[in-house]
Amino acid sequence: MAVLEKSKLVGRVTALLSSPDREAGLEKAHVNRMDLVFDGIVGDCHAGRGYESDSRMLAQYKRGTPVANTRQVSILSVEQLREVAGLLGIPELKPEWVGANLVTSGIPDLTFLPPSTRMMFSSGATLVVDGENAPCRYVGDVIEKHHPDQGMAFPKLARNKRGLVAWVEREGRIAVGDDIVLHIPPQRIYAHA
Numbered sequence: 001m002a003v004l005e006k007s008k009l010v011g012r013v014t015a016l017l018s019s020p021d022r023e024a025g026l027e028k029a030h031v032n033r034m035d036l037v038f039d040g041i042v043g044d045c046h047a048g049r050g051y052e053s054d055s056r057m058l059a060q061y062k063r064g065t066p067v068a069n070t071r072q073v074s075i076l077s078v079e080q081l082r083e084v085a086g087l088l089g090i091p092e093l094k095p096e097w098v099g100a101n102l103v104t105s106g107i108p109d110l111t112f113l114p115p116s117t118r119m120m121f122s123s124g125a126t127l128v129v130d131g132e133n134a135p136c137r138y139v140g141d142v143i144e145k146h147h148p149d150q151g152m153a154f155p156k157l158a159r160n161k162r163g164l165v166a167w168v169e170r171e172g173r174i175a176v177g178d179d180i181v182l183h184i185p186p187q188r189i190y191a192h193a
Contacts, residue, residue, distance in 0.1 A: 004118060004183040011107035011180040013121070014078050017100055018044045026099040026138050033175035034101075036125045036168045040072030041101060047072060056134070069167065070130035075119075076100040076163035077110035087157040090147045097142045100163065102127075104180060111160055118169065118183040125172025135162040 017028035022045035040047030051069045053061040061067065076095055081103070085093035095103045104110060117129040135158035143151030 004116070004185055007182040007184050009107060009182050011077075011104045011110075011119075011182070013102065013174060013176050013178040013180060014105045015095055015100070015103035016174065016176055017096055017103075020045055022046075026142050027096045028099060028101065029096065033173055035171075035173050036073075036127070037171050038168055040069065040168060044101065046074070046101070071133075071165040072168055073101045073127055073166045074099055074133055074163060075102045075104065075110065075127075075129075075166060077107060078103055078105045079108070080110060080161040080163065084154070084158045084161050088143070088147070088150050088153060090143070090150050093143070094146075097146065098139050098162075102174075107180070107182065111163055113164060113182070114185055114187065116185045119166065120170075120181045120183060121172065121174045122178040123172040123174060124170060125174050126168070126170035127166040128169045129164050129166050131165065132160070133162050133165045135159060 016031050016034050018031050018034060018041055019028040020043050035042040039049055048069050050066055053063060053065040053067050055063065057067065076098060081093045081095060081098070085091065107113070111132055113129050115129055115131050119127040119129065135155045137152070137155055140151040140154040143154055
């Protein structure tokens, strides 16, 4: 896309996680590699071209409205996980507790990457950032299992540090250790909002 500019920032894939069963809970298991297809991560419970809108979209649609799945992949950074752990007063915030699929390192302020940013991996596989993944109480419930009386503060303390959601633009395999090159759209403020 001509308007996107290749950034000098290069991140790295630090961890990959997946779960085939949404009913089993939020936690996901570590894997060394994963295949990205247009439906999302092969074998992950959040894969699919569409889903039914939920509480996050009530300002736009009635709950249960069929919509495109722009939440195929949940992305976090090791830097922001450490920061939130410190705010919570716990030694570590594991990505599997937060429902992550992809954990990066080396991308400052990951959560603030603008929508439409392309995250291009060594294989050529590409994710398109949809937007920020707001912190929720379900993550707090998981943290409570590991650190009683610490998890309920997660939604407040993880604000603007919970990472991003994205969808697959180009298929391919990604693996732990892969580079991530960012292609970022121009930064403009819409004056009429």
